[in-house]
Amino acid sequence: MALKASELTVGDSYEEEVCRDLSRTQIVQYAGTSGDYNPLHTDDKYTTEIAKYPSVFAHGMLSMGMTGKMLTNYVGDGRLRSFGVRFTAQVFPGATLTAKATVAAIREEDGESIADIEVSTVDEAGTVVVKGQATAVLDA
Amino acid sequence: MAVKKFPIEAGHIMMFARSVGDANEIYYDSDYAKTTEPGAVIAPPTFVQSSAQFDPDYFLRPKIGQEWFGSGKEATGITKKPESSGGGGGGGGLHAEQHYVYHKQLQAGDVLTATTQPGKTWEKEGRRGGKLMFSESVTEYRNEAGELVVTATGVGVRTERPATST
Numbered sequence: 001m002a003l004k005a006s007e008l009t010v011g012d013s014y015e016e017e018v019c020r021d022l023s024r025t026q027i028v029q030y031a032g033t034s035g036d037y038n039p040l041h042t043d044d045k046y047t048t049e050i051a052k053y054p055s056v057f058a059h060g061m062l063s064m065g066m067t068g069k070m071l072t073n074y075v076g077d078g079r080l081r082s083f084g085v086r087f088t089a090q091v092f093p094g095a096t097l098t099a100k101a102t103v104a105a106i107r108e109e110d111g112e113s114i115a116d117i118e119v120s121t122v123d124e125a126g127t128v129v130v131k132g133q134a135t136a137v138l139d140a
Numbered sequence: 141m142a143v144k145k146f147p148i149e150a151g152h153i154m155m156f157a158r159s160v161g162d163a164n165e166i167y168y169d170s171d172y173a174k175t176t177e178p179g180a181v182i183a184p185p186t187f188v189q190s191s192a193q194f195d196p197d198y199f200l201r202p203k204i205g206q207e208w209f210g211s212g213k214e215a216t217g218i219t220k221k222p223e224s225s226g227g228g229g230g231g232g233g234l235h236a237e238q239h240y241v242y243h244k245q246l247q248a249g250d251v252l253t254a255t256t257q258p259g260k261t262w263e264k265e266g267r268r269g270g271k272l273m274f275s276e277s278v279t280e281y282r283n284e285a286g287e288l289v290v291t292a293t294g295v296g297v298r299t300e301r302p303a304t305s306t
């Protein structure tokens with residue numbers, strides 16, 4: 001179900017918990033599907049002893065992928081025109097992430113209604129881990 | 141990165157959707173997908189990242205018969221510390237930003253090619269001192285008709301000094 005321009009107001013928002021107590025196994029799953037096998041994400045021995053991080057941590061793209069799930073649930077399948085983020089903090093195993101979309105503008109472009117959307121994902125401590133923007137096509 | 145052939149496979153989409161915790165049936169069930177607005181199994185918004193699977197030279201995948209920098213018996217499989225430790229985006233280091241522009245719907249059955257060009261580079265002082273070096277790479281994904289499907293811009297960041305925990 002796509003959003004309707006006629007029923008949408010600037011400032012409207014939608015949020016979703018996109019992971020709870022992030023597991024190392026889910027990070028392994030993401031490594032397997034994305035093909036990014038960087039040991040920083042799955043290999044605690046390498047990550048703590050060689051790279052000197054406190055533990056393995058999630059791929060930024062996993063956080064973005066989970067954020068994207070919230071977005072497509074909000075704007076509908078196949079409605080995104082753009083989606084871009086900055087990774088503002090690392091996400092470690094155990095994180096619970098909540099992703100939020102806020103409508104920043106509704107406009108017309110080439111005969112289509114477009115929503116500009118601010119996106120942010122926070123962890124259980126309220127730290128922003130992903131911040132960005134998206135645009136989506138609306139129904140009239 | 142250059143990928144000559146990136147087949148968009150339904151099974152890969154299913155596994156990718158699972159790995160980001162996305163239960164939307166459009167990624168799992170082609171019969172259900174026919175009843176949706178796109179009318180087919182489509183790719184989730186960040187799916188093209190997995191084109192790395194089809195890049196024969198992708199440096200963050202162990203290569204058959206070669207040393208791997210992750211742990212085995214020792215904490216790293218190679219004696220020399222890798223110069224770059226990853227990031228799906230720009231020129232190594234950590235992944236700082238990722239941006240997608242969607243030009244056409246990407247769906248199971250499509251076959252893409254990908255070509256990557258270096259983009260901008262810039263520097264910034266880090267909060268804990270030391271210079272942060274950012275570099276951008278721009279990847280164009282095209283379908284078999286040569287049409288642009290997705291433009292992906294990644295930004296990688298490297299520090300002058302080894303990373304410390306936050």
